[in-house]
Amino acid sequence: MSAVTTNTPAQVADFRHRLDITVDWLVIPLVIMLFAAVFSVHFALLVGDWDYWIDWRDRRWWPLVTPLALSVIPGVFGYLLWDRLRLPVGGTLTILALSAAAWVSRYMNFHGFGGFPMDMVFPSTFIALGLILDTVLVLTRSWFWTGLIGGYLFGALIYPLNWPLLAAYHVPLELHGNMLTVADLMGFEYVRTAIPEYVRIIEHSTLRTFGGVVTPLTAVFAGFLTVLSYWFWVWIGSLVSRTTWLRKII
Amino acid sequence: MAATIPNDGMTAKGARPTKAAAAARMLSLNLPWGKFSAGLVGMLLLFGLYRWYTEATAFTHGMDYFSPDFRTYWMNLMFVQLIVIGVVGVASVSYLWKTRDRHMEALSPMDELRRYMFLIVQLMATTICAYIIFSLYAESDATWHQITVRDTDFTPTHVGLFYFGTPMTILFSAIHFMYARTRLPQFAARLSVPHAMIVAGPILIMPNVGFNEWGHTFFYAEELFAAPIHWGFVVLGWSFFAAGGLLVQMFSRMSELVRSMETAARPA
Known part of the structure; x- marks a missing residue:
């Protein structure tokens, strides 16, 4: 303390300025790495298979389960960033971190280590969904409206957002008298340990189509569920952002 | 401080140094940036070498748990790394406890700020470790299981993920938790629930590994990554929300400390 009291206000102000910069240089990369770590394990173990393989990105389950898992981290950390720091970047930043980690992992693991072609295992794109969430938050400054409008669009737009990337893989072709998609053929050619099980799970239904009304209906339902999911996880974000202390451990 | 940020006493880029700015160099946290950088590079090298070893030997000597090759290349490595991480962990935590600050009430704001910067650096190391484990190592395991049928509990990617990466994350977590408890007044006086949560998560991964392996050998032989048997890992990953x-x-x-310095520096 004695050393401090000998300093002038200008010195302390200068010190504070340099301290702020140093903390920024350390904490911003820390937070981005944190988003990448948490989002990666969360996404991988809830919906990872759907995003790993091109033949998993179907019209029925992939557009439904993906936004549900994807909206969790933007909700939790979005609350922290907006409520505590007034930074409307929770959606964009967390999804950017996930996307960067996914690209590194797909290239190093699935392509480099496993030998699968990149065009079979490339990650889907979700960044625009984060931008939508953050934009609605900035415009409305309301978690309610961000969940209702942003959450709905977040859930509904996953398929159309990725359609330009997926279209070429959904072209029908005939092989040995059976009709299947290009993505299906890639899945059969690059054998994985449980392909029949995967196909059975994804395509269990009474009628298989290549498009039609299945996707729009899924998108509407996904949008509705994502609204609820986003609100719930924002609430969780408000809980975990609290500075809770305990006097005694036991 | 910003001991780290070069400060030559300039008030603005290209301007001449002022007396106040030059004198401000006295107020410095004097952080050892060279050691921090060396630690970071060392950690990245360690994980990089481990990855290289995995790629070099997994498919040539790691396919069959019952082969002599597997014991030579993977089981021996696993035993050695677990022992080393365990010894380093016990030694580090013991050292931090033994050298704990017993007079924290006399800690100056500058020293306390310096310790907070040390804690931030430790959290950063833990986070980098968590990223490598949760993304790169975990998904190398996803890749492995799609190429090889699940055979036993011990595979090259499991040895890296569960018996190297996860213990390393626990090691870093234990160190920064003990550092805070023994050197920072507010963390010593009370238990930070968020801090305890982000330490408990990685630790509880190990029991969940036990459940995971038990389940895979008992009722779920497949390796769908999104299968419910894996959701315990998701919940433990959520501990980082805190x-x-x-x-x-x-x-x-930290803001309080700087404000106290500003108050002390203000003319009476």
Whole structure:
């Protein structure tokens, strides 16, 4: 303390300025790495298979389960960033971190280590969904409206957002008298340990189509569920952002 | 401080140094940036070498748990790394406890701020470790299981993920938790629930590994990554949500400390 009291206000102000910069240089990369770590394990173990393989990105389950898992981290950390720091970047930043980690992992693991072609295992794109969430938050400054409008669009737009990337893989072709998609053929050619099980799970239904009304209906339902999911996880974000202390451990 | 940020006493880029700015160099946290950088590079080298070893030997000597090759290349490595991490962990935590600050009431704001910066660097190391484990190592395991049928509990990617990466994350977590408890007044006086949560998560991964392996050998032989048997890992990953609360606790205190310095420097 004695050393401090000998300093002038200008010195302390200068010190504070340099301290702020140093903390920024350390904490911003820390937070981005944190988003990448948490989002990666969360996404991988809830919906990872759907995003790993091109033949998993179907019209029925992939557009439904993906936004549900994807909206969790933007909700939790979005609350922290907006409520505590007034930074409307929770959606964009967390999804950017996930996307960067996914690209590194797909290239190093699935392509480099496993030998699968990149065009079979490339990650889907979700960044625009984060931008939508953050934009609605900035415009409305309301978690309610961000969940209702942003959450709905977040859930509904996953398929159309990725359609330009997926279209070429959904072209029908005939092989040995059976009709299947290009993505299906890639899945059969690059054998994985449980392909029949995967196909059975994804395509269990009474009628298989290549498009039609299945996707729009899924998108509407996904949008509705994502609204609820986003609100719930924002609430969780408000809980975990609290500075809770305990006097005694036991 | 910003001991780290070069400060030559300039007030603005290209301007001449002022007396006040030059004197401000006295106020410095004197952080050992060279050691921090060396630690970071060392950690990245360690994980990089481990990855290289995995790629070089997994498919040539790691396919069959019952082969002599597997014991030579993987089981021996696993035993050695577990022992080394365990010894380093016990030694580090013991050292931090033994050298704990017993007079924290006499800690100056500058020294306390310096310790907070040390804590931030330790959290950063833990986070980098968590990223490598949760993304790169975990998904190398996803790749492995799609190429090889699940055979036994011990595979090259499991040895890297569960018996090297996860213990390393626990090691870093234990160190920064003990550092805070023994050197920072507010963390010593009370238990930070967010801090405890982000430490408990990685630790509880190990029992969940036990459940995971038990389940895979008992009722679920497949390796769908999104299967319910893996959701325990997801919940434990969520423990890192509490990092927000921890950062708020730290920044609030750091802000208080700087304000106290400003008050002390103000003319009476």
